[in-house]
Amino acid sequence: MTERWMRLLQDFVRDHSAEMMREPSGILTHPYTVPSAPDSPYYSTTLWDWDSWFVSVVLGQVEADTGEPGRFAAYEEGVIRNFLAHTDADGVMPILLKPDGPMLHGDPSRAGGFSQNMHKPVIAQQAALLTRRKGSAEWIRDDLPVIERFLERYLESHVDAATGLAYWQTDFAVGVDNDPSVFYRPDRSCASIYLNSLLYRELLAYGSLLEDSGRASEANRWRGRAEDLADAVREHLWDERDGTFYSADLALRAIDEEDWLHSGAPRTWSSLLLRVDNWSSFLALWAGIATAEQAERMRERYLDRRTFRADYGVRTLSKLEKQYSLRASNNPSNWLGPVWGVSNYLVFRGLDKYGFADDARELAEETVALFGRDLDATGALHEFYHPDTGEPIMTKGFQNWNFLVLNLIAYLEGRPMVTEF
Structure with a gap:
């Protein structure tokens, strides 16, 4: 059955990948990509940040498999140029763009105190991915100052001075929408392992x-900044007791030297671990931040069927967490336990990176089975799934990072696999 599903999925992704291409429209003056087909009710015209990055990873595999290098280059480059064109002088880059304008939540600008989230730190990674495929950075050379402004903005206004960790400004558009470490928590309080893992790779990519x-x-100066961040993650987000990385709470009251109650022994810690067992912890493996010993301990947590391990991949929240839920929801999408294609893929990449080849292969096979069954039964793929039965939960026709199954198939077949930077 697996072989048949592999053939079915390969044909489906190769045949439908072009449906994610869009021509210039409105403020989007360059061709670009979207997460789904034109008839999608949610994603048909909008350019999203980390979604478009993974679409590029997929498109690279399509080009490699079909022997058509550069087939989608104009759209992939256009994604980056559209975002750069709408980055302001202070480096604020929108999370998403629509033909009729960027979608903003509050005011992320200097006037607004940089108090809102912006584009996730993946734009340099997307540019580095395309540069690797092109064999030259000449195409992006003149735009490097804009990318640098964007990264400087993160380092200046999204990093906690006491810990050196990056934090979310609010719980709006944080990728893993309802992660309990961020969702409904105070503004600027969460040093997210997800965000810090992305930012580490982003600094390396730049x-x-x-x-x-x-x-x-x-280049070496920016790599040094990346290593400073990795050191901070290992110091503040690793939990030796549980053997995993967590996000951290930064919402501590400032030390008041005049406060008689605390003056005899003020706190000596700059953050508190948020012990919420979320799939994002495994991004420390994907990013390459974890030590070999830490990776071994995280593998043990991954294999525990009481928590993350399921028949169809990785639960996005441990089944032992009180917030665990498999309900259908959109805006926010549900990351409280359902299996997503992107979380399966990134955990697979982390396992493979640290040499856990058997575990990585098994997860890749389970992802093929998940999507193969769905495509067989419904003729389409969905946004997220029940981790134990593989039944789709919502959003029929979702494409985006689900199409990374093509890259997993290349891995399983021992062919060259296109990966993110």
């Missing part, structure tokens, strides 16, 4: 772009 542009000394 260093790579600089080196490819002949700016080696600057």
